[in-house]
Amino acid sequence: MSNKNNAIFTIAVLASVILIFTVADLFRGDRIFSETENRLLAQRPEFSAEELLSGSYTSDYEKYVTDQFVGRDKWIYVKTKTDVLLQKKEINGVYLGEDGYLIEQHLPQDYTDGQVDKRLALLEPLIEEWDAAVMLVPTADNILTNKLPANAPYYDERELLERAAQLAGEDRYVDVYAALREHRGEEIYYRTDHHWTSLGAYYGYQAWLETTGMRPYPYDVENMRTVDREFLGTLQSKINLNWKPDSIRYFPETAKGPIKVTYDLQRETDTIYEEDYLNTKNKYGFFLDDNHAFVEIDTPYRLDKTLFVLKDSYANSFIPLMMPHYQKIYVVDLRYYNGKLFDLMEQCEPEKGMDVLVLYNCIHFLEDFDYR
Amino acid sequence: MVFSSVIFLFRFLPIFLICYFAAPRRMKNIVLFLGSLFFYAWGEPIYILLMLFSTVVDYVNGRLIERCRGSRRAVIPLAASVVINVAVLCLFKYSDFLIGTVNDLAGTSLPLLQLPLPIGISFYTFQTMSYTIDVYRGDAKVQKNILDFGVYVSMFPQLIAGPIVKYRDVSEQLHDRPVDLYAVSHGAGRFCIGLAKKVLLANSIGMLWTDVSGRNYQEISMLTAWLGIIAFAFQIYFDFSGYSDMAIGLGEILGFHFPENFRYPYISASVTEFWRRWHISLGSWFREYVYIPLGGNRKGLPRQLVNILLVWMLTGIWHGAGWNFLFWGLWFAFLLVLEKLFLGKVLSWLPRIAGILYTLVTVLIGWVLFAVETPSGILGYIRAMAGVGGLIDGNALYLAGEYYILLLIALAASTPIPRMLAERLQQKKTSPCIAVCRLGEKVIPAALLVLAIAGIVEGSYNPFLYFRF
Known part of the structure; x- marks a missing residue:
């Protein structure tokens, strides 16, 4: 090849990289939502002279073009693969742990004592006025410490738990931390998702029995039913690498007998498990139909006892295990419920009174626990 | 606009380069000037006026220096150029720093101006000053074509982060420059590496x-x-x-x-x-x-x-x-x-x-x-x-x-x-x-x-x- 042809060839290669993607980008459609990133993508901004002069039009337009760029998911995959090649053990807030465990990163500097004070202060009236039991579930980074990358930093939730235990007292504090630590060799967290598994929830249930002194229901750990073997959860989405999927399992004992579930006072069904979710990306939504502001469960057990749960999504796989102990279970997710909490509780409370349970994972508790 | 963005690589650059190479030789400066203005205005829709002001001021000062050539009065447009450029730089870049310092020292509470800093201002004011100073010293010829001068000041490749190109280094190329395949291919590779x-x-x-x-x-x-x-x-x-x-x-x-x-x-x-x-x-x-x-x-x-x-x-x-x-x-x-x-x-x-x-x-x-x-x-x-x-x-x-x-x-x-290894090869x-x-x-x-x-x-x-x- 002559020098001249050589130069032309170099130009052609680089120019075609730019031109191919430019043209391809001009012919793609806009997307609203990115499933892999689990977020809304920027849309074409409306033009106005004012926004143009302030500079916000052009910066919004850049966000729009970048978010909608052709093959965005594949580009992100290339970038992630490069990070893996560079031996990075943390990608997009997810640790690539041992044994294929993806573990969500919570940095110590992101959580302050002030936050702990504030959330515990909100917990206090529930303990004093409603005698609420407190179940704060540690996240995987605090339990599966041996699976974290060497020396990886994580927010130590033990101080929060100790203070919560002091506040609630022995009769009300459920020591999930100890229970999960004891079983940390088992599959108590999903490898690809930030939730605990039904087995993890079962050990939480045992801790709850210990605190409340209730008679255990004989769940059979050996005979859990598997409903899905292709679960790739939120953490796999964040890194978007090919990963070995999880299985979703549940205790078949919790699907026995006539059950009535009412979602948000509107939709009634006869099961706490929604199989439709198994065909979507959000398979964890199988448990209690994902998240609702208010759920009422009439269990098959005629016990004349009522439970009122304040919770995050960790509770969705736990609540089924509580059914043998109550006839009626109310479930409130404070992230979606806008009314006055104590008014609602008074309305729900039968004459005989009810048990109250606060169930959050520690991080959601610090970030989200709030009510009017 | 910055180079490391989708908008530059897949919108501005291909469109600009197609226009630039399609344009006949005498039109290339117009394409480059308009392209550069668009490039700058994308990030600084208001401050583009400041850059144009700076361009016009130093174009005029250069012409005045040339007109007064040989007389002592030539120092006046030179001084004007330096004072105006430094004043612009001080106003937009250093005023709040100076006011804050005065407030701290004298215990006053003069209000801060809080002007956002125009991108690249330190680069282009230095470039235009190099022009008037060089013309004054006789190290560079005066530029009579305001378009060519505008291209020098606003040229998008080095506008926002340098290098600070002295006028005399590019004065010939501003007027006329051939398209050179080897330079294009080398430059494209250099861009990718950067x-x-x-x-x-x-x-x-x-x-x-x-x-x-x-x-x-x-x-x-x-x-x-x-x-x-x-x-x-x-x-x-x-x-x-x-x-x-x-x-x-x-x-x-x-x-x-x-x-x-x-x-x-x-x-x-x-x-x-x-x-x-x-x-x-x-x-x-x-x-x-x-x-x-x-x-x-x-x-x-x-x-x-x-x-x-x-x-x-x-x-x-x-x-x-x-x-x-x-x-x-x-x-x-x-x-x-x-x-x-x-x-x-x-x-x-x-x-x-x-x-x-x-x-x-x-x-x-x-x-x-x-x-x-x-x-x-x-x-x-x-x-x-x-x-x-x-x-x-x-x-x-x-x-x-x-x-x-x-x-x-x-x-x-x-x-x-790495370069030595490549050269040895x-x-x-x-x-x-x-x-x-x-x-x-x-x-x-x-x-x-x-x-x-x-x-x-x-x-x-x-x-x-x-x-x-």
Whole structure:
């Protein structure tokens, strides 16, 4: 090849990289939502002279073009693969742990004592006025410490738990931390998702029995039913690498007998498990139909006892295990419920009174626990 | 608009280049001027007027100097040019710093102006001043065509992050420049390498500095502190020299030859040498238009030392209106004076590696002044580097594990070794070597381009570091 042809060839290669993607980008459609990133993508901004002069039009337009760029998911995959090649053990807030465990990163500097004070202060009236039991579930980074990358930093939730235990007292504090630590060799967290598994929830249930002194229901750990073997959860989405999927399992004992579930006072069904979710990306939504502001469960057990749960999504796989102990279970997710909490509780409370349970994972508790 | 963005690579650049190469030779400057205005206005829709004002003012001053040629009155338009440029720079860049200082010293509470800093203002005011000064001295011919002059000031490749191109370096090319295939192909490759330096190295390693700098310096170990500041040193080098590579490459594509701006600064064996290798266009600007007019080294040692002090204070605050930048400049002035007095001699007796280590340590301390900004933070950080918070902890080991490969790549890339290996390969005339070279010339820039695009689209961390320049 002559020098001249050589130069032309170099130009052609680089120019075609730019031109191919430019043209391809001009012919793609806009997307609203990115499933892999689990977020809304920027849309074409409306033009106005004012926004143009302030500079916000052009910066919004850049966000729009970048978010909608052709093959965005594949580009992100290339970038992630490069990070893996560079031996990075943390990608997009997810640790690539041992044994294929993806573990969500919570940095110590992101959580302050002030936050702990504030959330515990909100917990206090529930303990004093409603005698609420407190179940704060540690996240995987605090339990599966041996699976974290060497020396990886994580927010130590033990101080929060100790203070919560002091506040609630022995009769009300459920020591999930100890229970999960004891079983940390088992599959108590999903490898690809930030939730605990039904087995993890079962050990939480045992801790709850210990605190409340209730008679255990004989769940059979050996005979859990598997409903899905292709679960790739939120953490796999964040890194978007090919990963070995999880299985979703549940205790078949919790699907026995006539059950009535009412979602948000509107939709009634006869099961706490929604199989439709198994065909979507959000398979964890199988448990209690994902998240609702208010759920009422009439269990098959005629016990004349009522439970009122304040919770995050960790509770969705736990609540089924509580059914043998109550006839009626109310479930409130404070992230979606806008009314006055104590008014609602008074309305729900039968004459005989009810048990109250606060169930959050520690991080959601610090970030989200709030009510009017 | 910045180069490392989807909007530049896949909207502005292809459209602009198609127009530019489709245009007949005499129309190329119009295309370049309009393209550059669009490029600048995209990020600074209002301040484009300021740039145009600066252009017109110095165009007129240049013409006036030419008209007064031979008479003493020529100094008036020259003075006007310098005063107006410096005043514009002071107003937009330094007014709040000065007001704040007055408030602190006199206990007054004068309101701050809070003007946002126009991007690139420090670059283009310096460029236009070099023009009027050169015309006054007779080092450059006056430019009568306002379009050609407008192209010089606004040219998008070096507009927002340098290099600072002196007018006389490009005056011929402004008027007329041929399209040269070899230059286009070379420039395109250079652009890709610059883009990769910015996106793949600077941005990735910058995350390490962002992590460390956000911590409480009382609690970080010595290793963490060193890892952090080394990461910053790599970040600013690859970011800045990457921008320069992109500017020089784009210039070549358009037919310009811009001066080199960086020559492997981290292999310098003295601070004096470092400043001959780092941001060369700024150093040579200050040398030519401040240091030498002040007398340079021709008026005795005491005067030379004062001149060094002055020039490096200016160099310091050129990088940002803040005390830390002033101290950063003074730190180098101090080292340069030491080297002039005796340290330079001592270093010349020692093996080169000792000089390199001394330079790296002093430059890293300099980067602490540059990057940390508050006095208490700077002291805390330097104490951490000295080992007050312990030598090594788990956190440092974690960070080292996360970044060691990237740090090694950055280390290799900041030395001339990769280039020397490539050149050695090129000199071998055997046919497999030639084939490897030919292939590498195309595949490496293209591969870097693709990886850089991935980094840009993912876009989790892509800062513009020169917003204070």
